[in-house]
Amino acid sequence: MKEEILGVNVNTENYDELIPKVFANIDEGKKSLVVAINPEKLMKAKEDAELKALLNRAEFQIPDGIGVILASKLKKGQIRSRVTGIDMMDRIVQEAAKRGKRIFLYGAKPGVADAAAKRLQELHPDIQIAGVQHGYEKDTQVVLDTINKAQPDILFVAMGSPKQEQWIEQHRNQLHPILYQGVGGSFDVLAGNIKRAPVAFQKVGAEWLYRLLLEPSRIKRQMNLPKFLVEVYRKK
Known part of the structure; x- marks a missing residue:
């Protein structure tokens, strides 16, 4: 099942629900792409039609990023848990x-x-x-x-x-x-x-905060999150 956020489809399932679907495609010989979706990527796709089309052509778009969960809640959607790229791997x-x-x-x-x-x-x-x-x-x-x-x-x-x-x-x-x-x-x-963020940061979806503490220069990139949530709210 998928939900649209800023014109990009995102899977609503968690790991346990996605893995059987992924491996069913392998067993059936159906070529599939798993792509991680986060606010930064969604904001880029808003300005880049080619990128948006590429993301939407993927067979699985996993909600990688707490911002995607917050956006879904704003829209009263169904995405409840993050599916990070590294954990999906x-x-x-x-x-x-x-x-x-x-x-x-x-x-x-x-x-x-x-x-x-x-x-x-x-x-x-x-x-x-x-x-x-x-x-x-x-x-x-x-x-x-x-x-x-x-x-x-x-x-x-x-x-x-x-x-x-x-x-x-x-x-x-x-x-x-x-x-x-x-x-x-x-x-x-x-x-x-x-080094990946400590488990405590991972559990609450705050890996972005850990990276920001290590690299304050990332602040400009992290400003995408509030902009993204404002954009989602506007489109609601």
């Missing part, structure tokens, strides 16, 4: 390990995907990692051939948004995997290069 990996599905990690600086894969193998010993490829390979055909040769079911792409979603949409019909997710900086978090 972890839940997909967890389920893939149970079902014998193979994953591939593409993106980030040389060595980062390898370290992330190693960490995932520690967290989920049964996971089948088909391969990794850093994001600095200039020859796209080499990347496509490397992924296809490994024959994964699931591809995680870490390039930053919307570049990663654009890359997936451009190439997924030439690629073997069925499920695709753009995961931003998640490889760096798994590799230990970037």
Whole structure:
């Protein structure tokens, strides 16, 4: 089930409801893209019709960001829980390990995907990692051939948004995997290069506040949240 926020469809389900749908698509061979939706992305999409269309073409748009939950409440909608990109990735990996599905990690600086894969193998010993490829390979055909040769079911792409979603949409019909997710900086978090907000901040949806405390220069970006909520209220 989906709900529209500033012209972009967003899934209303939580992790437990989404995972069976995601894996049903894998079993049916239905290629699917998981894209994380947050206020910053929605504000960009408001000004960028191409980005809005790209987000709406995705099969799953997860509500990543407390601002999306607040917007849904303002609209008297159904979205009640955040589904973050990194936690969705972890839940997909967890389920893939149970079902014998193979994953591939593409993106980030040389060595980062390898370290992330190693960490995932520690967290989920049964996971089948088909391969990794850093994001600095200039020859796209080499990347496509490397992924296809490994024959994964699931591809995680870490390039930053919307570049990663654009890359997936451009190439997924030439690629073997069925499920695709753009995961931003998640490889760096798994590799230990970037520290995630403490659990207390995660639970109340205040990871943005933790990042702001660490990097006060982000204040301009964080001003998008009140602007976003005002915009949602105006469109209500």
